[in-house]
Amino acid sequence: MSTEELRQEQQFVSLVHERLDQLRAEAEGAVSAAVGQNGTGRQARFERDIAVVEHSATLAALDAADTGLCFGRIDHRDGVTYHIGRIGIRRDDAERTPLLIDWRAPVARPFYLATGYEPMGLRRRRHITTEGRTVTALHDEIMDLSDTTRTGYESHDADEVLLAALNSARTGRMGDIVATIQAEQDRIIRAPQRGVLVVEGGPGTGKTAVALHRAAYLLYAHREQLAKRAVLIVGPNPAFLGYIGEVLPSLGETGVLLATVGELFPGVHATGTDSPAAAAVKGRAEMAQVLAEAVRDRQQVPGKDDPIVIPHDDGELVLDWGMAVEARHKARETGLPHNLALPAFAFRIIDDLTTQLADRIGADPYGGPNFLGPDDIAQLGKAVAASPDVHAAVLSLWPPLTPQEFLGDYLAEPAHLDATDAALIRRTEGAPWTPADVPLLDEAAELLGHDDSAERAAAEAERERRIAYAQGVLDVSYASRTYEFEDKEEVDSEASEVLAAHDVIDAERFADRHEEADHRSAAERAAADRTWAFGHIIVDEAQELSEMAWRLLMRRCPTRSMTLVGDPAQTGDPAGCASWKEILEPYVQDRWELARLGVNYRTPAEIMDYATGQRRATDPAFAPPRSIRSTGVRPWERTLPLADVARLAREEAPPEGRLAVIAPRELHAGLTGLGDDGPLDLSRPVVLLDPREAKGLEFDTVLVVDPDRMSANDLYVALTRATQRLGVITPA
Numbered sequence: 112m113s114t115e116e117l118r119q120e121q122q123f124v125s126l127v128h129e130r131l132d133q134l135r136a137e138a139e140g141a142v143s144a145a146v147g148q149n150g151t152g153r154q155a156r157f158e159r160d161i162a163v164v165e166h167s168a169t170l171a172a173l174d175a176a177d178t179g180l181c182f183g184r185i186d187h188r189d190g191v192t193y194h195i196g197r198i199g200i201r202r203d204d205a206e207r208t209p210l211l212i213d214w215r216a217p218v219a220r221p222f223y224l225a226t227g228y229e230p231m232g233l234r235r236r237r238h239i240t241t242e243g244r245t246v247t248a249l250h251d252e253i254m255d256l257s258d259t260t261r262t263g264y265e266s267h268d269a270d271e272v273l274l275a276a277l278n279s280a281r282t283g284r285m286g287d288i289v290a291t292i293q294a295e296q297d298r299i300i301r302a303p304q305r306g307v308l309v310v311e312g313g314p315g316t317g318k319t320a321v322a323l324h325r326a327a328y329l330l331y332a333h334r335e336q337l338a339k340r341a342v343l344i345v346g347p348n349p350a351f352l353g354y355i356g357e358v359l360p361s362l363g364e365t366g367v368l369l370a371t372v373g374e375l376f377p378g379v380h381a382t383g384t385d386s387p388a389a390a391a392v393k394g395r396a397e398m399a400q401v402l403a404e405a406v407r408d409r410q411q412v413p414g415k416d417d418p419i420v421i422p423h424d425d426g427e428l429v430l431d432w433g434m435a436v437e438a439r440h441k442a443r444e445t446g447l448p449h450n451l452a453l454p455a456f457a458f459r460i461i462d463d464l465t466t467q468l469a470d471r472i473g474a475d476p477y478g479g480p481n482f483l484g485p486d487d488i489a490q491l492g493k494a495v496a497a498s499p500d501v502h503a504a505v506l507s508l509w510p511p512l513t514p515q516e517f518l519g520d521y522l523a524e525p526a527h528l529d530a531t532d533a534a535l536i537r538r539t540e541g542a543p544w545t546p547a548d549v550p551l552l553d554e555a556a557e558l559l560g561h562d563d564s565a566e567r568a569a570a571e572a573e574r575e576r577r578i579a580y581a582q583g584v585l586d587v588s589y590a591s592r593t594y595e596f597e598d599k600e601e602v603d604s605e606a607s608e609v610l611a612a613h614d615v616i617d618a619e620r621f622a623d624r625h626e627e628a629d630h631r632s633a634a635e636r637a638a639a640d641r642t643w644a645f646g647h648i649i650v651d652e653a654q655e656l657s658e659m660a661w662r663l664l665m666r667r668c669p670t671r672s673m674t675l676v677g678d679p680a681q682t683g684d685p686a687g688c689a690s691w692k693e694i695l696e697p698y699v700q701d702r703w704e705l706a707r708l709g710v711n712y713r714t715p716a717e718i719m720d721y722a723t724g725q726r727r728a729t730d731p732a733f734a735p736p737r738s739i740r741s742t743g744v745r746p747w748e749r750t751l752p753l754a755d756v757a758r759l760a761r762e763e764a765p766p767e768g769r770l771a772v773i774a775p776r777e778l779h780a781g782l783t784g785l786g787d788d789g790p791l792d793l794s795r796p797v798v799l800l801d802p803r804e805a806k807g808l809e810f811d812t813v814l815v816v817d818p819d820r821m822s823a824n825d826l827y828v829a830l831t832r833a834t835q836r837l838g839v840i841t842p843a
């Protein structure tokens with residue numbers, strides 16, 4: 112074994128870290144210097160802003176890259192060598208020579224794709240393992256089999272580094288996989304941004320990992336566009352989002368909003384829960400039509416024999432059935448949402464009432480033409496329009512509505528549904544909103560429209576002034592851009608560089624940030640804006656979403672640039688969709704691509720065999736993904752009183768790592784001693800979950816309690832969460 116090889120790699124890794132430190136010190140110095148600048152003139156402020164924005168973004172990326180900075184190296188047959196890392200870094204020489212290549216740059220691709228059959232010009236691929244800044248191991252794969260040069264670090268097992276990653280103890284937080292992305296995963300991560308890409312695969316095939324790395328890749332390859340519009344990642348529940356929440360920051364990417372569908376209506380906290388049956392009704396596509404009808408129900412007319420009599424200075428005004436029907440027809444004809452069509456309704460009524468008044472006041476008792484001239488009639492019209500009584504009458508027929516008011520009223524007495532469905536979704540006044548209400552609120556917001564023209568006009572002038580200023584700042588920033596750690600130019604003209612101010616920020620966003628009160632990123636602004644159009648949306652556990660949830664998401668992504676990952680065999684929610692075709696056809700017809708992942712990286716073969724056996728009891732043709740490893744440890748079954756589960760969990764808990772007890776929700780009260788009732792904290796050594804909560808997560812050891820109570824899909828999810836050991840407990 113060549114210690115010389117190890118020494119050389121250590122030398123290189125130390126050099127890269129030194130350069131990282133140097134860049135970080137420069138960025139830190141630049142930020143403090145800029146913040147400390149206290150010039151008051153426009154030019155001084157200008158320069159300070161440029162520096163703060165630019166160097167803060169750089170610093171964040173550099174800080175994130177510290178762990179596992181350099182993890183690989185590729186040697187081409189022609190002698191060219193590249194080191195691959197979490198970010199691209201250049202040397203401090205006159206040519207700014209590339210030192211470390213960003214894993215996302217095209218030149219890094221052979222690191223992930225090359226094989227003995229297709230070496231892609233490589234002689235050797237090397238995995239470099241580090242602890243802190245120390246190189247602890249090298250693993251070499253010789254791609255050119257005719258090459259006799261050996262280093263002493265050739266792996267007997269090409270998957271050694273991958274297996275070490277998969278066998279490591281879990282932490283309760285998902286980690287990145289940049290060092291070991293597999294070829295089938297790489298193709299998905301780097302697939303073109305346009306259109307809808309569906310990624311299907313069984314449990315543990317890396318769908319979530321791939322989706323997150325794809326987000327990082329897209330932000331790198333299309334930074335200018337995506338920094339403006341932000342990327343949205345939708346997950347099934349907050350605990351899952353917490354579980355995956357550190358992956359993108361660890362890759363230096365923060366321009367991403369992670370949310371559940373229930374969090375996508377700004378101002379609403381959906382803390383309530385629905386029964387699965389109620390959520391299923393609320394999630395059906397027909398609810399869109401039902402709500403549209405319910406909005407029309409709110410556009411009323413007086414009874415034929417029961418006109419509205421409005422007191423007025425010049426005598427009573429009568430708003431009758433015919434007048435209201437005609438006005439309603441005109442207002443609906445505009446095709447505008449309810450609130451925005453209100454002026455059309457009101458103008459028509461005011462016109463008719465004015466005519467009524469003019470006919471009465473100016474009538475010639477001898478049958479001649481009306482005494483009133485156009486000016487008189489205009490005066491009368493103004494008085495009618497200004498009358499609070501007229502206003503009240505108009506609004507009683509066509510009330511302006513907020514989505515919350517409207518949906519609250521609707522759910523109190525659900526119409527246009529059969530009695531059973533209506534009873535399922537009926538809501539008592541003041542009850543908290545549920546996640547399944549959010550797509551309905553969003554639908555309602557579309558049907559109702561929000562008349563914000565006055566607010567917008569007032570804000571616009573000020574905003575334009577700020578954007579003009581910000582554009583100036585960014586222009587200067589662009590002109591003075593730093594090439595410090597790009598891997599673009601000589602290496603690859605296609606790849607875009609790592610963060611610089613003009614990339615991560617646009618003039619609009621900068622202008623908003625510049626406001627004392629608003630330092631939000633695009634992702635934060637997107638979170639606060641219901642009508643935000645994201646640059647790309649990634650949906651994890653996509654099979655769980657209801658038809659109404661899809662309507663909401665499609666509205667947030669008019670370009671239909673989306674990655675949907677999921678596994679229909681794990682669908683737990685009765686509101687979930689059965690097939691991708693069914694989900695996507697209404698929005699993109701058949702213009703979507705399907706990619707499949709077939710290797711299970713999480714669940715050892717012994718556990719997967721057990722889960723498959725259970726599954727085949729109801730579905731004999733079931734085909735599971737192939738496990739990449741086996742542990743030799745078979746799952747066990749035991750009958751045990753519920754009261755003893757906590758003790759067993761403590762015994763089985765791995766010294767390092769995590770254990771989960773997965774049991775139907777109704778058993779949780781009987782499973783005492785498994786932790787507090789507070790919010791789910793996945794960093795605890797032992798946690799108690801129901802199968803829905805366990806979706807997407809993984810643990811070293813899993814105890815599944817009372818499998819007979821679980822649906823086939825829920826049981827399959829529960830059984831496939833373990834990376835090492837599985838026990839199945841039937842309550843005594």
Ligand SMILES: Nc1ncnc2c1ncn2[C@@H]1O[C@H](COP(=O)(O)OP(=O)(O)OP(=O)(O)O)[C@@H](O)[C@H]1O
Nearest residue numbers: 288291292293314315316317318319320712713807
């Ligand atoms: N290339 C890889 N290198 C290292 N670890 C990997 C790789 N691919 C996947 N993994 C690991 O395998 C585990 C399962 O991945 P992930 O959670 O993304 O699977 P999934 O398909 O989303 O599963 P499920 O549908 O069950 O939620 C994770 O710990 C992930 O980090």
